[in-house]
Amino acid sequence: MVHGKHLPEERWESVLLEALHAIRSLVWLSTNGTLHERLFRFSRKAMFCAALPSWLLSPGAVLLRRFVRNKGEPLCDPVELIEANGNYAVIRHR
Numbered sequence: 001m002v003h004g005k006h007l008p009e010e011r012w013e014s015v016l017l018e019a020l021h022a023i024r025s026l027v028w029l030s031t032n033g034t035l036h037e038r039l040f041r042f043s044r045k046a047m048f049c050a051a052l053p054s055w056l057l058s059p060g061a062v063l064l065r066r067f068v069r070n071k072g073e074p075l076c077d078p079v080e081l082i083e084a085n086g087n088y089a090v091i092r093h094r
Contacts (some may be wrong), residue, residue: 024036055068056081056089058081059083061078061079061080062078062080062091063078063079063090064077064089067083079092079093079094080092080094
């Protein structure tokens with residue numbers, strides 16, 4: 001129901017994705033996680049914005065990809081994650 005009225009059948013597709021996202025994102029009390037996290041080992045993307053992976057939410061050792069490298073150099077460098085949000089990450093090179 002929308003504002004005391006039923007949603008017309010021809011408009012069901014407009015709310016279907018939001019309803020499915022809500023159902024798939026429900027936290028199970030027995031596991032303290034969503035079904036998606038249990039199956040795929042990572043959180044679902046938020047409906048209208050990108051969600052951060054769980055490993056970016058806590059400081060610690062992570063790998064930083066080298067986008068420019070010479071032949072024989074490693075693909076990633078180990079760094080320490082200080083903090084991160086949706087716009088940037090603060091890291092410390094070893």
